Amino acid sequence: MRRSAPAAKPVRSDGQATRTLILEATRRRLCEGGYANLSVRDIARDAGVNHALIGYHFRGKQQLVLAVLDEANERLLKRQSRMYEAEASTSQKWQQACAFYEDDLKSGFVRLLMELMGASFHDAELRAGFVPRMQAWHELVESGVNAFIDESGLDLPVSGRAIAAWVAWFWFGMEAGMTLGVAEEHGHQREALAAVGTLLRLVETKAAGKPTARVRRRST
Template sequence: MGDQTGVTATRILEAARSRLLAEGYAGLSTRRVADIAGVPLSQIHYHFGGKQGLVLSLLDHENSRLVDRQRRMYSAEAPLWKRYEQACDLLEEDLASGYVRVLQEMIAAGWSDPDLARQVLGMMRSWFDILQEVAREAEGRFGKLGPFAATDVAGLVGLAFLGGEALILLGDEQWGRQARAWLRSIGDLIRQVEEA
């Protein structure tokens, strides 16, 4: 019985992802998700409590997987600039998978829902924690990071990615290329510092 429950929840999450990518959070219909998943609407309420719980479960599942991936990538033995370049490459995977869109949709929904905002911020904390670890590592290897504390550098890099993602998702190719170039230029700066 437990295996069937897990299969049903997985089918619902997969259907929710496809509809969220097609329609956004505001247009997401739990009835449509249930139809696509081939389950009664009551199963969404049973497993997730409703639309918000469904989308938060989807985001939490993807977030945990990607944070683990990022942690492994940054703990690898390679120059920091190479690891940063890999993070830029992984952004493309995250855009293609829909994770970035889901995250940005939930950020936007959190602007008018304080409970949702707290949950999304809790998930995002794990990304900033990784960046702080990396910035502290850099500070330990290179000394002071200019006028910034390691936590400041981590925050600025994290915010640069969030802003870049938002610009890319707006769909203008020129802005998207520029946002990607700006993010990659940070890697060029890291390389100059490491090789100096």
């Protein structure tokens, strides 16, 4: 007696629901297997859609992965903007940003970001879409730095945009290192994050006219 073939996964064809399924499947594939191993047919199978529908909704692999990035980026940029606008000290906002970062590591967003950054080095079309999206994060950091300088009344010999560049590129470098698996004992990423928080609290204390707490220098 012949065994019947397993039932095929139902194919979805309704517009927005199909698009959402495709984006979710693409994100999972990116985070688990990376950009280099991304297959439209695998995504279609995971999403339960005809692979031709991916071409209908997205013009190529680059547009597909950028749509995945946009879905997360928009939500996270709004999250960061709300944090900067909140009634809290800059050191408290920095602490919150560090907590957000831990969430983004667990969710796979940092891995997604690093996969697309790496792929952008040799894919000009992807790079043309990726760079402006990352610049939006840089601009958000710069606005936060300038607000901190104004509120603290600091008279600095360097510009806010230079400090923002230090912060933004530090984050990108830290994300790359942690995605590559550089352990804390070698990269000291979380120690560096905590150190920035300490420095911010010292500046806030001085700006408020309070006695500055002496920070003990850690031995190397």
